[in-house]
Amino acid sequence: MKKALLKDSIKEIRNTYKRFLSIMLMAMLGVGFFAGIRATSPDMNKTIDNYYDENNLYDVEFISTLGLTDDDLELIRENEYVDEVVGTYSKDVVAKVKENEEPVIKLMAIENINQVVLVAGELPKNSNECAVEQSFINATGKAIGDNITIEDKDNNVLNDTLKITAIVNSPMYISRDRGTSNLGAGKVNYYIYMDKSNFDMDVYTQIYIKVKDADKYITGSNDYIELIHKAKDSLKQYEEEINTRRYDSLRSDATDEIEKAELELNNNRQDNGVKLDNAQTEIDNNKVKIENAKIELENMKASTYSTFAEYENQLSDGKFQIEQAEIKLEQAKIDADTNIKSLNVAIESIRSNIEMVDAGLAVANQKHDEIFYTLENPGDLSQSDIEYLLGLKIEIESEIENLEKNKIELNEKIYNLEQTINQINENIINASNAIIDQKIVLTQKEVELSQQKTNAYNLIANAEDEISSNESSLNQAQEELDQNRVEFEEKIKEAEGKIIDAKDKLNDIEAPKLYILEREDNSGYSGFIQDVQSVENIGKVFPVVFFVIATLISLTSMTRMVEEQRQQIGTMKALGYTKTQISMKYVLYASLATIFGGIIGMIICFYILPKIIWMMYSMMYVIPNFVIEFNMKFGFIGLVVAIICIVGATIYACLKELIENPATLMRPKAPKIGKRVLLEKIPFIWKHLNFTSKVTVRNMFRYKKRFLMTIIGIFGCTSLILFGFLLKDSVASIVERQYGKIFNYNFIVTLKSSLSHEEIDSASREIVNNDNIKEGVKVSLSSASILANDNVEDVQIIVPEELDQIYSVINFIDTKNNDVKIQNSGVVITDKVASLLKVKIGDKIIIRDTSDKEVEATVQNIVKNYVSHYMYMTKDTYEMLFGDYNVNGMLINTYDIEDNLKDDLAREIMNNSKVSSVSNIDSMKETIDDMMGLMKYVVWVLIVSAGLLAFVVLYNLATVNISERIRELATIKVLGFYDDEVYKYVSKETSILTVIGIMLGMIGGIILNIFILKTCEINILRFEQELEPYAFIVSALITIGFTIIINIATYFTLKKINMIESLKSVE
């Protein structure tokens, strides 16, 4: 290259730096996006590989339904592929966090394999310490140093109160999925690591194996997978031995244990029996003693009572006598009274006699006195009369004497009588005194007796009390003894029951099943690998869009540049420069722009894009230390492609000019000639257009290239944004489609294996007997592989017991939206698996069950499905193909109830002893909903890149448009067009093109969405377009927004057009 040319080229760059920058920007976008997105998937792979290598993650895992032993460990260690082998424990338990919060925890042991990553604190060293995950801390509010209590029904954990000493990340769980559990609602909520010593288990639950040299390969790479499959094939040889040994040892252990238990039971029965009998004898003896004491007491009572009776008799005799005496006394008193009365009468009569005597005396004395007086005074009286008187005196005197004598006698009689009365009275008094005396004696005796009685009664009562208390304690003892006996018998029965159970169990011991798993079987890992695949797929499509646009933009830009320099090119050609030499300037210009842009793009996008994509994924995965590598391969490819596109476009533009001869070139290029457009031939429309519209229509058809480019730019922008929204909606709609339209059930309940038909029936009745459950359909759930056209896909088989019932929990709709009935003529498979296997209705497929048995079946129908693969068939078909049909699960459809009620219901169902697990459809929904969060960012990335694209394209076109029409625009400015009129003059066409572009972009978005859905579709999901009006409106509005921004810029560019400069003569 000549020096002058080089100088010219560099000057050119300085002068037209805007154009240079825009080409650079396009190259940057193209190369950056290509290299950045393409580099992301290797970066992601490298990151997960580093993470796994650093933490010594297993390559192969052994799990047996009956556990694994040290013997198994030794056996595996011998294998040539095995580098390291570790047997370890894990256990699902329930943690008691709060009253109503009992999350299901997977307890694991800290090992040298699958090392945990310490986030905070110190790893547990003692058996009462543990390490938890961050989300546990977040959800429960616990902190390092707090204690948590766990509950393990099987007592496989020694300390059930654990102190949190650390927060860790487990490489085993990179996604949020913690796996299923047969506890709680059927899902593990958190993992917790403990020191191995806190496990109390006989056998290992897992054996982890590191395969020799596996770390040398990137995990998930073909080399790695090949090596691991070889190792797995080789390890498979131990399956038989491990299973048989474990089965035999379990059986013999169980038998030994039963025998031991029986022996113990018998001993126990004897020992305790004798003890109980002895106790009974003692009680019986005591009973006899008490009986004797009772008799003695009775005797004592009897003698005491008889003594008292005698006393009482005596007393009552005494009383009787007293009474008799009293009666007699009364009688005597009466008699005495009578006597006294008669005596008093006698006395009275005597007294009246005495009175009469007294009266005779008085008469006699008077006569005596009269005679004595007359005698003394004898006067007149004759002696005869005297003598007579004397004689009469003597007579009277004698009479008086008699009378006196009589009176004395009478008084004597009275005295005697009175004496008698007194005597009588005295007698009576004496008699009553005697009675009183007797009474006193008697009363004294009575008091004495009652005293004695009281004493005696007290004595007796005490004795009775003693006896009864002895008796009651004896009864108590008896009761206790009886109870002990009952308990003893119960215990014996229980023990017997246990032995019977153990015997039953012994018979039930199923042959163990050994699973040899690899990393691919870890749900987090397999999800991650699928996501990496999606990123890789997007990386294949996305940058193409940018490359195409970059090429077109560069083509327009460079063509314009070459056109602007026609005269110079002509001059140079005239001076004798070769085409190559002349082109060199433009090629150099374009190349420099591309290389600079490309390298800047690489530097930015190698760092930024993987980082952004990783950021999105890191919300779903816990994987630290993202590895960003400067991936030269992709950078180089991107750059080369960009150079081919952009420089190619430049060369094309140069050659187009260079074929003309110098003279033509030196003349200004004739402006594009005006032409009538087709529309003008339709006067009906044309006449009704106003002037500027007509101009606009003409202009649009005049600059066809720009017309196309604008449309493509807007189209690209709209498509990308619309695609973003559609993709989000389409992915989001899967949940609704699968769990709203296809599956009507809310829970899948799996029943324990080895239940009898009766038990299954009763279990299903028990489960369905709940107010919240609408229906429960008994099904057989199993998995199998389908082989067809050299492809293999895993499916889940659902076979209803009652065919009619299945239609109420699963909707069978074929691809043409017709209802499908399952018939005996074959099997019904879901659409995605059908398309993966490339089978149609009527094709034959091979079904391989879990025991590797292969049968052939016809595809009876294909039904719509969105998540996972299923195969349905009738019970008859199943029996025909596989033999025995057993119900092992139920599909439960609840009424419309709240989520917490559903959780309760799940727990309730889980409590049924015959249920082995319950999985809640809602939790599956949540997992998928988590992906939606991601899609939000995808939409943002798309909007930003679409915006960038729109800016670059529209800005470029606007610039080219203005520069190409600068004279025309200057002219109309001179004519006196106001700024906004000038703007309208130009932008009207842009607006129309924008509208066309947007409309085409809508279609483009739909197509892009279909395309991306097909490319990125995860194996087990089927996406379907979801067209929501808002997506179209919003993407159109965003595009319009971008155009408006560009138009504002255009407005100011137009305003700045210098009329004078532009109108100067054509150079």
Next chain:
Amino acid sequence: MAYIEFKDVVKKYKMGEMEINALNNTSFEIEKGELVVIVGASGAGKTTALNILGGMDSATSGKVLVAGKEITKLRGKELIKYRRDDIGFVFQFYNLVQNLTAIENVELATQICDDSLEPYDVMNKVGLKDRVNNFPSQLSGGEQQRVAIARAIAKNPKLLLCDEPTGALDYNTGKQILKLLQDTSRKENMTVVIITHNQAITPMADKIIQFKNGKAIEVRKNDNVIPIEEIEW
């Protein structure tokens, strides 16, 4: 007071650190209805004067009055309005919009003016009645310049400014164009200013302004106006 007054106008351009005086205290006057020819060598400042007169450029200092309006004081939209209503411009390279037919090019101007003339009449006046629906590329240079003149006068401007209107045309065609301008000035009493470096055509003007080194060195009224047909050069 004259119809157009150009008073002590200075126009300075900055070229990096250098300052160039395109117009250096230039003054002249033009009466209404006059046909003025401005002559001078390249770089004498005649185009600058025309641009300032046409409201496409602003003066650094000085005063320009058109029909009593001080256009040196107009800013932004006022200046555009001035161009729109008062000025008709004819360019050396016609500056027709290629995408519009002849009549449409005229309409481009008339549609923004209030008291514009009927485009067909104007086309008739410039003698292109039959070519109205032709695109510029289908017209000869003279015809294109006629369209350009039609576009300028259709606005019914106060002032018709022509910057080397014959510069790109051959002798005869040029003559026809100048005749058209002269006729327009006469018939419509239009004030026309023509810039040219061709001294030969000055006799057709009512007034001749001679430019040199950014100054109007001579403003001369031509009492003996000769019709363009009679001028030979």
